Amino acid sequence: MTVNVRTALQIVAALIVAGLAAWLLPQYLELFTLINATVFVSMGLLALSLGLIWGFGGILCFGQTAFFGIGGYTYAVAAINFGDTTWAVPLALLVPTAVAAALGYLMFFGRISDVYMGVITLTTTLILFKFANSTAGDQWTIGTAPLGGFNGIPGTPPLNFPLDPSNQLAPEQVFVVAVLALGICYAVAKLILRTRFGRVAVAIKENELRAELLGYDVRLHKLGLFAIGGFMAGLAGILFANCVFVSPTMFSLSYAGQVIIWVLVGGIGTLVGPVIGCMLIQALTTYAGTLSAIDPNLLLGVLFMLAVVVVPKGLLPTATTILLRLMRRGEP
């Protein structure tokens, strides 16, 4: 792996921003706002996971929320049963990664085309949504954790310090963990793209046949990237479960569609773009929710249409292009 100066600077900048946010925001934001910010960050991580596999691997996963929800549910069920989140977290990372790998195996080794891949992944999350909604009775209890049907698992335990279940993290600390997780995942994604595996994955997106004729197993590379996306989405699910609680909504069509919009609005083919798109749209829809005159969903729809027409490449690539043009104009 060779890391060029630009990539190193981007990683350092992202980690500094994450560090500053983790240090400053808990000091100035009210508790409710901070919990909301943690939700935004967890959603940002979900957007990053899709931005990685779609923007760089060309894998249109319409159901990234499946891994998000599986991560959240696994964490909640394991944490309740273990009475400690120390082992619940790795388990909640392992399960969505394994599910993504299994689903990816069926799709990529089955040579499913892109359109059907979108349909299959969307169907997967909708099946899970339906299933999670139908788990209301006492018979749907795993160990001591009732799945709760439509209501989900309201008593999702917050993270505790490793091997110390009595010492639970305060919302401010959960925010810090979430921000650092997002920063680290961004850095890891950047580094992955600089490895040979990452470069081949991008080459596959660009021209699958040529990559294969050069001797690369396209299916294996796609599978690897898809599983990494599942891992990150699962981590986002754990963080989300810590500031809200797990419920079937995590698998819903509404969430599945929103992630696509965040990535498209922020800029496909970038890693920061989807996170920015997510934060902006979430902030805007939250604000719109406080206004009685505007339906937030309607606003989201209009915003998406505007973005497709005005900034088809997404906010970040458009802003970068404009900035570069201005800089060139300023040159002698």
Added chain:
Amino acid sequence: MTALLTTEGLQMRFGGVVAVDGVSLAINEGELRCLIGPNGAGKSTFFKCLTGQYKPTAGRIFWRGKDITALDPFAIARLGVGIKTQVPSLFDGLTALEGVCLCRHSSEAEAKRRAMRALERLGIGALANRRVGLLAHGQRQLVELAMVVAPEPDLIILDEPTAGMSTEETNRAADLIRELNQQHAIVVVEHDMQFIRAIARTVTVFHQGRVLMEDSAATVFADPRVRDVYLGKAVA
């Protein structure tokens, strides 16, 4: 000579259409073989069978005596087969050097060294840092050829390498192929007879999915049956 690639009774059916019908041939080390035939003769289907893009309905393909019929294209490429498609198949967003660097290798430095050598060998070293998507068609063909040559394969299979090239570019490609043949066995699938005349030693003529004849270039071009199939006449 040792046979590098052999096919035995290769057949490819698409429903009721038999595109390739019982083709058996052998490509030897260091050979330059041209597969010719009019449009619809089954050349490109045969090419896709050889490169693993199509799985033949019947028959077998051997690489140095080992059955590779069921292998995928990437596995066939790894054996030491360089494959160039008819329409240039490239990474348009990358520079020529970055694209060629993606060939399989032991280290980054080795990849760069091989890539630069391949580009220079094909006379396009000056294009190394140009984006492939912005290159002219003939240059794109050469960049793809550089990608094929860079890993130094034992056998190179080229599907219509001069498609869309100017006369000058075609002549240059003929020189290049002759030069490459000094180190690699080459199979050229082509229907441009001028080009074939310039490079051919052994020619296999395809007609209606079958091998019509296989002989030296001079004999093949002198045979009236070959002219007839190109003119669309029925051949016994």
